[in-house]
Amino acid sequence: MKKYIKIGILVLIALIFIGTFVFLYQKSQPKDTKYDIQKVETTNLVQTTVATGKIEPRDEVQIKPQISGIIAEVYKEAGEKVKKGEVIAKVKVIPELGQLNSAESRVRLAEMNGRQAETDLTRMEKLYNDKLVSNEEYEKTLLAARQAREEIQAAKDNLEIVKEGITKNSASFSSTLIRSTIDGLILDVPVKVGNSVIMSNTFNDGTTIATVADMSDLIFRGNVDETEVGHIREGIPVKITLGALQNMKFDAILEYISPKSVENNGANQFEIKAAITVPDSVTIRSGYSANAEMELQRADNVLAVPESTLEFSGDSAFVYVLTDSVPLQKFVRRAVKTGISDGIKMEIKQGVSAGELVRGLKHED
Template sequence: MKKVILIPGVMTALIVFASCGAKNTKQAYDTITIQPSSIANTITATGTVEPIKQVEVGTQVSGIIAKIYVDYNSEVKNGQLIAEIDRSVLETELESSEANLNSSKAEHDYQTANYERIKGLYEKDLVSQSEYDQALNSWSKAVYAYTQAKSNYQKAERNIGYTWIYSPIDGVVLSRAVDEGQTVAAGFSTPTLFTIANDLRKMRVIADVDEADIGEVQEGQYVTFTVDAYPEDMFEGSVIQIRLLATTTSNVVTYEVVIDAPNEDLKLKPGLTAEVNIYILNKENIITVPLRALRFVPEGYTVPDSGSHVFVMNPDGTLSARAVSTGVSDGIYSEITYGLKQGEQVVSGLKAAGKLSAENGNGSSNDSSSSSSPFMPPRPGQGDNIRTK
């Protein structure tokens, strides 16, 4: 869904009476004073605030949680001990592996010595081929058994090391999934004990952009967004990644757009829903006129069929047609790249009779405010508390 935003400069609506052609009847015109303005087109989307880096900490061994040293929102450092698993069962397995290793080593040493002795006798033709083959076979089995016993012992030693759970990054604990005394089982999937976010001062928004709009989104585009937790604040960011994988939900295809979201004062919380405006067009300090001014032709006047024209109010109250060149448009206003200059009065239409009567009693109204829509998101700096990078 697209929205259009315009912040025109100060455009004062005037009631001006001018002669129309050769007629003596006077017409009241709506006019605007040309001042520097801005045009912006946006794409709206909904997203979720999340940390840039988030790690799930698990365990590679089964056992009972003996100690937990951190809780929700705890700040941790890389390598910090955050939990321990009871080691009694694993220590027993280590002792068993060590005994098996010693037994295998003794058997290996004996079979090695026996093989060397039989081999020497075999080379002197003092033992049969069968005796030699049997000695070789026993020695080979002893070698394999000793190798396996060493591997089992090393594995038991590593498992003992896995009972100390350390933080893999600097960050903050977002969640703790276990309590002391709870049993965890490490099977085909590693159970998650803690979720740690790297740095909550550097957040991002993952926004789902409709397939009809994704072609206009580019990296580096300016973004504003709001969250329900702070409805008066406008947060700022920029597009840093457009992911190629499409997501289809109820036959609606969307693409994930990653938005950088600085969070120096930690107001943004992981999981907040963000209403995002991506500025696909944003031009500042330009001359703009309402589109109706390009279509308006006063009674008794004509303009050429080709090109764009507006009617300018002269100092003496007469009107003159002015050829102009147009640029970008947001659907309400159009950029004027040539033909007008700051301070000139441009006619945008006839003054309505009811509006004229009201202004006669209360003063003139502002034409720019009548062109704005309450449904359009404000540009940064227009009545919002904007949070900048």
């Protein structure tokens, strides 16, 4: 019995040894590696670049007051359309005490001078009617009375302006009524009733009452890298894709390339603008993020191969041309001269002929 057990153990050990030897032998044998084969074809290639940016109206105006005060009324809100000259808000003037006192004093003084001028005129008219004074003296007194009346009116108007920012005679030109300066859509009204506002002048930008834009004239504004800006020019067609409307593309025309670069994250970039054409049935909002695809170079009816078939070494490029496929694939390495690339295929200017087969990515059986 023990003899049979020993024989069984020896047989098992022998089988394990033989199996291990066969396994290691098979692992040591070279595998039959096969490659995908790609054909050299004649095609059209277009090299493009994509600039990132946003959509904005060409004309966007910030409406600012010409007088300081408090917002008394707001007649419009964001999203409403306005016409040029239409009132958006009303400002209530808060008079400065020094100016108010000066204006009131001017009125009192003008009225005093006016009463004296009227008295002098009454006296002069009596003397003139009695032919005791000359025409010249009478006319001088009459002129002085008229000037006094004008000064009274000017002083009262000035007091009204200081108090109310407007006079009764110039209500249509009131600076307290904030009007739109263009036809367009109100994008934003950042003020509310009760807010203080500062007038716009040489030394102060002033408080923005509203932002109005002509949304019928939109542009794409973005940036192009300095390595690509030399291949584009004003007037070329542009395809615009919006982040909010990804299933749609809009036609545009490149109309501006900045002559000066700006540094962005260590790279020199140039600002571009393109006029976009929007169908009436589509609503685009200001500030939409967008991508602009532009053609850099084009090559028609050229030989091309997938970029994955190329091997690069320094400034040289190579492909492996299929010479035999039975029983194993055989290739010959050949130098080629490349042209433009569309990101998938690359132009081959020299080194291969149409219809030749080149080595692609490998796969194992």
